[in-house]
Amino acid sequence: MLVDLVGPQLDGLLDGDDLRFEPGDSAFSRAPIHADLTLVVREPSGQVRVAFVIEPQLARDARKYRSWPCYQAETHRRYGCPCYLVVIAIDPVVAAWAAGPIRTGQTELRPIVIGPRGVPVIDDDDLEHASLELILLSGLVHHDEPAAEQIGAVLWKALDRAGVEHGDLYWDLFLNTVSNATRRALMLKFDNYVPQSDWGKRIYAEGMTEGRTEGRTEGRTEGRTEGQRETLLMLLDARGLGPSEEQRQAVILCTDSTQLESWIRRAATARAADDVFDASDAPPASG
Numbered sequence: 001m002l003v004d005l006v007g008p009q010l011d012g013l014l015d016g017d018d019l020r021f022e023p024g025d026s027a028f029s030r031a032p033i034h035a036d037l038t039l040v041v042r043e044p045s046g047q048v049r050v051a052f053v054i055e056p057q058l059a060r061d062a063r064k065y066r067s068w069p070c071y072q073a074e075t076h077r078r079y080g081c082p083c084y085l086v087v088i089a090i091d092p093v094v095a096a097w098a099a100g101p102i103r104t105g106q107t108e109l110r111p112i113v114i115g116p117r118g119v120p121v122i123d124d125d126d127l128e129h130a131s132l133e134l135i136l137l138s139g140l141v142h143h144d145e146p147a148a149e150q151i152g153a154v155l156w157k158a159l160d161r162a163g164v165e166h167g168d169l170y171w172d173l174f175l176n177t178v179s180n181a182t183r184r185a186l187m188l189k190f191d192n193y194v195p196q197s198d199w200g201k202r203i204y205a206e207g208m209t210e211g212r213t214e215g216r217t218e219g220r221t222e223g224r225t226e227g228q229r230e231t232l233l234m235l236l237d238a239r240g241l242g243p244s245e246e247q248r249q250a251v252i253l254c255t256d257s258t259q260l261e262s263w264i265r266r267a268a269t270a271r272a273a274d275d276v277f278d279a280s281d282a283p284p285a286s287g
Contacts, residue, residue, distance in 0.1 A: 035071040036271065040079060051075050051083045055111075058089075058266040058275050060097045068111065069104050085111040090141045090265065092116050121147045122154050132158055133269075136170055140265050143177035149185045152178065156190065172231045176264055228260035235267045236276070243273040250277065 037054040053071045057064065068085055076083040089095040095115030102109040122130055122138040135158055139151040155174055175183060229251055236243050243251070254260055266276045 035075070038071075038075055040081075048079045048081045050081055051079050053083065053085045054088065055085065056088045056269055056271070057094055057098055058091070058270055060094055064098075065100075065102050069102060069107065069109050072109060085109065086114065087111045088114045090116055090119065090137065090269075091262075116141045121145075122151050124154060124157075127154055127157060130154075130158075132162060132170065136174060136268060139174045140177055140268060143174075144179070148178050148182050149189070152182065152186045153189055156186065172227075173235060173264055173268060176228050176231055177261055225255055225257050225260060228257060228264060229254065232260060232264050232267060235264065236273060239267070239270075241267070241270060241273045241276070243276075247273055247277050 035053045036056060039052045039054060040048045041050045041052075043049050053068075053075055055064070055068065055071075068087075072083050072085045087095075087098040089098050092115060095113050098111055099113045100108075100110045102111070119138055119141040120126075120134075121142055122135050126135075132155075135151065135155045139148065139155055142148055142151060152174060155170070159170055232251055233243075233248065251260075251263070263276050270276045
């Protein structure tokens with residue numbers, strides 16, 4: 001009966017004589033589901049006007065096409081207001097994939113994607129109010145553009161002012177993505193700069209760019225990859241991501257500078273080590 005009544009409306013999905021109909025699992029929310037971040041916007045009265053599900057995405061993951069509609073639908077059910085899924089993807093390939101559409105049958109979800117073009121180019125005017133994370137993200141996204149030198153200058157000043165504990169990692173992470181020409185330009189730009197923090201004074205005394213990346217400059221591939229491996233492992237440990245032994249060995253044995261750069265960029269915003277190493281380019285975490 002279902003075939004006769006519904007089949008004509010489903011574009012051939014129920015065509016065929018060998019289909020078997022059986023009861024499915026009708027229980028919902030048996031296991032909790034968790035989005036990375038949910039934001040609600042309330043009116044002065046307290047009424048929720050709109051809600052957003054925010055999902056940073058570092059690599060393509062087919063499982064997200066199944067979970068994202070659940071996050072959006074559950075948030076809509078909970079608050080009873082319009083709900084939008086927003087995906088943050090700094091990789092243009094991932095950004096294009098995340099845009100969907102995601103079809104679940106009767107519904108079609110098209111996430112709002114904040115991709116590379118949505119990350120602003122930071123300049124001196126932004127130094128007072130932009131967070132270190134946004135400045136770093138801007139540098140990573142625009143690393144191969146002329147603006148990279150300008151962003152690097154802002155990042156250096158921001159790190160010097162903040163004197164953050166892991167400033168070395170922020171700075172190395174940025175340097176590992178830009179060209180040798182940009183590194184040299186930054187060194188010249190700050191030739192007469194007087195650092196304010198202990199961190200800035202130490203890094204400046206070591207040569208700011210060339211002294212700390214001596215083995216990675218002047219086109220010496222092995223020196224560059226060695227520095228990238230060291231930076232990546234330090235970043236993973238400093239952010240508490242806890243890579244498995246297989247993942248750590250994958251880093252140690254990797255000689256592909258492009259692959260290492262991709263992992264470093266993911267590690268800057270990843271929530272877990274598995275988000276850095278997707279199934280296509282690294283072994284799975286140990287169990």
